[in-house]
Amino acid sequence: GQSLEQPSEVTAVEGAIVQINCTYQTSGFYGLSWYQQHDGGAPTFLSYNALDGLEETGRFSSFLSRSDSYGYLLLQELQMKDSASYFCAVRDRGYGQNFVFGPGTRLSVLP
Amino acid sequence: GAVVSQHPSWVICKSGTSVKIECRSLDFQATTMFWYRQFPKQSLMLMATSNEGSKATYEQGVEKDKFLINHASLTLSTLTVTSAHPEDSSFYICSASVQSHRGKVGYTFGSGTRLTVV
Numbered sequence: 001g002q003s004l005e006q007p008s009e010v011t012a013v014e015g016a017i018v019q020i021n022c023t024y025q026t027s028g029f030y031g032l033s034w035y036q037q038h039d040g041g042a043p044t045f046l047s048y049n050a051l052d053g054l055e056e057t058g059r060f061s062s063f064l065s066r067s068d069s070y071g072y073l074l075l076q077e078l079q080m081k082d083s084a085s086y087f088c089a090v091r092d093r094g095y096g097q098n099f100v101f102g103p104g105t106r107l108s109v110l111p
Numbered sequence: 112g113a114v115v116s117q118h119p120s121w122v123i124c125k126s127g128t129s130v131k132i133e134c135r136s137l138d139f140q141a142t143t144m145f146w147y148r149q150f151p152k153q154s155l156m157l158m159a160t161s162n163e164g165s166k167a168t169y170e171q172g173v174e175k176d177k178f179l180i181n182h183a184s185l186t187l188s189t190l191t192v193t194s195a196h197p198e199d200s201s202f203y204i205c206s207a208s209v210q211s212h213r214g215k216v217g218y219t220f221g222s223g224t225r226l227t228v229v
Binding site: 033035040041042043044045087089098099100101102103104 | 117154160204206220222225
């Protein structure tokens, strides 16, 4: 089976940097994705890592270590609009094209 | 970019009635569509995988006779909640996998449908 763990809540102030960790267990790993979801909205795709290392997209970066079954999402220069839930999702070879989602991390950005 | 249009965005129905939710891929062909359900403050739970021209694959614990999925074309998948009950009230989201020219794989989601059964 698959399981993912994320912190349930993270709080930071505007302008700060925050890291949201994700550890996973899968039977066959393809890749790790991150999604942002604002209250009442649908998830939006942020990043996908299939290989070890850091991927940077603007203020957001995502890191993967396959040997450690671990990844993180790094958000820099936090803005109030970044307050949302963030989900990591694993693409598991045994699960076809589908992703299995983590429980989500609620990020609150304070002024 | 790839867009999935989902409607209605919200619906209120009486207990015992049926509700149909549609998802259309607007600028690409989605041979596979995924249907999720999300309860408040919880993660997305996969209900079923919808394949164009064939029967959907349901996750364990999801009643296939209650949640009817049809994927008759490469651009349209529908989810019908039959004989809805208050416990079916939830946020239903469809999505399709997309792959960029760089080989990156992600999901594009519909905007979601908030179903309230009264």
